[in-house]
Amino acid sequence: MAFILRRVSVTRAGKKIVRDRPFAGDSIRIGRDGGNDIHLEDLAVNPHHATLTSPDGRRVLVTASEGLGFDFNGRSTETAEFDSASGGELRFGGHRLTVQREGAAIILLVERTEELSQSAKDVDEIRAFSLRNLLPGRRISAWGFAALMLFAFLIAPIWTWYSYAGSDERPAGFHADSSWSSGPLSNAHASLKDDCQSCHVEPFVAVTDASCVNCHTGEHKKMSAAHANASTATLIAARAPPGTGERALAGFAAAFNRPEARCVECHTEHEGAGRMAPTPQQFCADCHDGMAGRIKTNLGDAADFGVDHPQFRPLVRPAPGAKLVRASLDTTPRDISGMKFPHDDHMDAKGGVARMAASFGGRYDFGRAGLQCKDCHSVDAGGVAFKPVDMEADCAMCHSLAFEQVGGVTRTLRHGEPAQVIADLTAYYRSTPPTRPLQLGGMARRRPGQYAEGAVYNIYFSEVAVRPARADQAIAAVFSKGGACYDCHTIYAPSSGSNWRVMPVKQTDRYFSKGWFDHAAHEETKCADCHTEARGSKLASDLLIPDVKQCRDCHVGETGAQLASIRVDDPVKSSCAMCHEYHMDGGRPWTPKPVKKRGDVTAVTAIPRRALYTDHFGSGDNRGTGG
C-alpha cells in the first residue's frame, strides 16, 4: 500500500505537467505548516488542518484536526470515510484534493483551484471601473420606467374609462384616471372629482353643454333670456374678431373637434379648489366692446364700467297710464306716476313742512332738522330696494284725512276709494247738524232784546234745513285745488256718467330690468349723495335716479380704469358681474363671497337689518346696532 502525491501544474503555453511523489506509511498530514506531508500554501488552511489515513489500503479516513472542517464531495464536514476505489474529492481552502485508486496505490491529486486573492481574478475593465455592476442598466431602466409610465398614466386611466363607460355614476374610491385631472375642481363640483365621466363623457369629444344642463336645468333658458333670446350664431357673431393667437386656437379647436360657445369656455374648471372663479369683465367685453358694429342691436357698447359704459336707461312712464319704456338718463326723461310731490318743499329744513314735522315731537320722531328720506321711504325686507310709498304708513302722519271726531275716535276719509269718500261726506252732512250757536242753548243768561236771538235762530235753522245739500260743496272742495285729494293726486272732475275720479298711482318698483342695484350695499352712503336732484325737485315726475357719472364717483373699472375727468377718492373696482348677470334670474347677480376667517366671529345673533336702516339711513351717522 502506498500513497502517491500527484501535483499538476500548467505551463504558460497551457501544457500540463504531472509530478508524482510516493509516500510510505498509512497516514498523511495535510496543512499550511511546512512540516506536513501535503503542504498547502493557503491561508485558508490551518497549519495542521487534517489527517488522511488508510489502514487497510482501500478505505480512506479523513479527520480534521484543528476544528476547521473541509468539503467532501461538495459537503462541509469534519470527518469523511470512503472507499478509495470509488474515489472522493476533498477541498481545503482554495485547494482540491482528489483521491482515487490506481492499482494498489492511492493517488492524491493536489490542485490549486482558486486564485490566491479575489483581486487576482480577471476583471472586465469597462464594467468593473464603472457603475454598471452597481446600478441597473440604463437601457433596462429606460424601458422599465417608460413602461411604468405608460401603464400607470395611460393604460390604467383608459381602462378605468372603459370600465365605467355608459354607467351613470362611478363608485367612490380611487380611479386611475384621476391622475389626468389638471387641477382640483371648484367647491361646487368637488363631489365629481372621482367621476371624470360625469363631464368627460365620450373620449376625444370636448365636454358638451349637455353635461352641464343635466344638472343645471334651465340655465340655457336664463342665459338666452338675458341676451334677448339671441341664437348661438348671433352670440358667436357678437364676439370680437379674434387675434392671431385666437384664430390659431380656433383653427386648432376646429381641427380637433372642439366646438365654440360652450358653457365651459367661460366656466373653466380644474382651476383649483375654492369657489368657482368670478366671471372677469373681459368675458363680457369680448362681445359687448364694439358689438354694435358687428350685429344689429339696440344695446350700447360697453367694455369697462370706469371708462366705457353707456348711460343708464331706466324704465319710465312717459305719459299718465302709459306703458313703461326705456329712456336714457341723458334725455332727462319724465316718469309720470300720477302723484304730485314736491321733494323740495318736503326736504327744506326751514320750510313749513319742517316746522310742522317738528311740532309732532313726541308723536312722530321726525327730529328737528325737518323731514328725512327715511321718514317717507322704507326699505323692503331684503334691504335691496324700497317699498312703494304707502299713504297710510308714509304720508298720513301729516296728510291727515280726518274729518270728524266721535267720542274720541277720529273718523277719516277712506284713502284710495273716492266713491266711499263721496258717500261718507254725504252721510256726514246728512246726519250732523251745523254747530249749534251758544245763544240757542241751555240755561245761559240772556241779554235783553229778543230780536238778536230770533236772528240767530233763523240763521241756524235755515242752515240746518240746507245742511245735506252742503255735502256737494264739501266734496267738490276735497277734490279741487286746496282739497285733501287734489294736493297729492291728479283729479278728473265729474263729467257725464262719472263722478270725481283720481288717476291711479303707478310706482315703478324696479327701474333697471337688466341691471341690479343693491341699496343694502350702499348703506354707508347718504341718500342725497347719489340722489342729488331730490332736494331741488319740484315735480313728482322728476326722475331722481343717479346717472352713470354719479356711480363713477366711486365705481371704477375692474382693473381700476377711470375717466380722467373724475376724481375718485376711494375707488371700488367693479366688474360687469357686480350689476349684470349672464344667467339672469331677477335676483342678485351671483358673485363669489369673500371667504371669512372663522376666528373673526365668535357668535352670530339676529341681524337687525331694518333697525340698521331706520337708525341712520339718510342721516349718515354711525352704523346702527350690530355688534
Added chain:
Amino acid sequence: MALGTRLIRRRTRAAAVQTGRVRQSAHEGFLSYAGFRWAKISGGLMLLVILSYALIDVSPRHNGGSWYGYTLGTIGAALILWLTALGVRKRKMTSGAWSLKAWTSAHVYLGLSLIVIGTWHTGFQLGWNVHTLAWALMMIVILSGLFGIFVYATMPQALAANREQMTQMQMLEAIRAYDRQLHVAAQPLPPAISAGVQASLEQDPFAGSVASRFTARYSGCATAAARAALAGVPDAARVTDLLDQKSAALARLRGHLRIRAILEVWLYIHVPMTFALIAALSAHIISVFFYW
C-alpha cells in the same frame, strides 16, 4: 429647429472655406462652440417666452390650455424629441455639415431653454397629476444634464490628481501585487490572525454598496479590519506593513471609483428619465385629447 439647422449649415459652409488657411490653435469645447452661438439662441428664446408670456393677455389666465399654452407645449414636445435624438446622432458617423460638437452644443443650450418653455407652458399650475409628472421628469432630465456638464467641467482635474499618472489597471495591479506578498508573508501566522489577512485577500476590491462607491467610505473593509487586528501582534511587522500599503492602494482605487461614479451617475438618471419623460409626455398629450 429648422432655423437651427439652417444656422448650422450656413456656419459650416463658412468654416469650410476658411479651414484651408486658418488652423484652430486652441481646443474649443462644445460649451463655447462657435462663440456661444447656441447659448445666445437659447437665451434669446427664453427671453422671448418670458416677455411674450408677460405681454400677451390670455383670458381667463395663463395655462397649458390657452392658445399660447398650446404653442409652448408643441414647441416643448418637439424640442424634447429632438434633444433625445442626440442619443441616435452620437452613434452615427456623419461628416461635414452635421458636426457632433455643434449638435451637442445645441443640445445643451436648447435643453436649458426647455426649463423656461416647459415651466411657462404650465402657467405655473402644478399639481399631483400626469401633467406635472411630465414637467417634473423634464426638470429631472434637465437638471441631471446640468449636473453632468458641471462634473465634466470640474471633476477631471480631481481624477487626474488622484491617479498620479497611473492607469486604472495599474491601480488594480498594485493591489494584486500586495495580495501576493501578503499571501506569502502571512503563511507562518497562526490561524486566528491569518484569517483576517485571508479575508482581506478574499474581498473584491470593487465590492461595496452604491453609497460606498459615491463616498469612498467602506465600513466593511476587510483590509482595514485585518490591519486593526494585527496592531500590537509581535512578529507581524512585515504583514502589517503590507496591509498599510494595500490600504493606500485601495484608497487610491476607491477614490478613482468615486470620481468616476460621480462623473457617470448623471447618465444613469438622464437617459432612463428621458424615456420615462417621453412616455409620461405621451400620456399627458393623449390624456388632454382623451378628456378633451
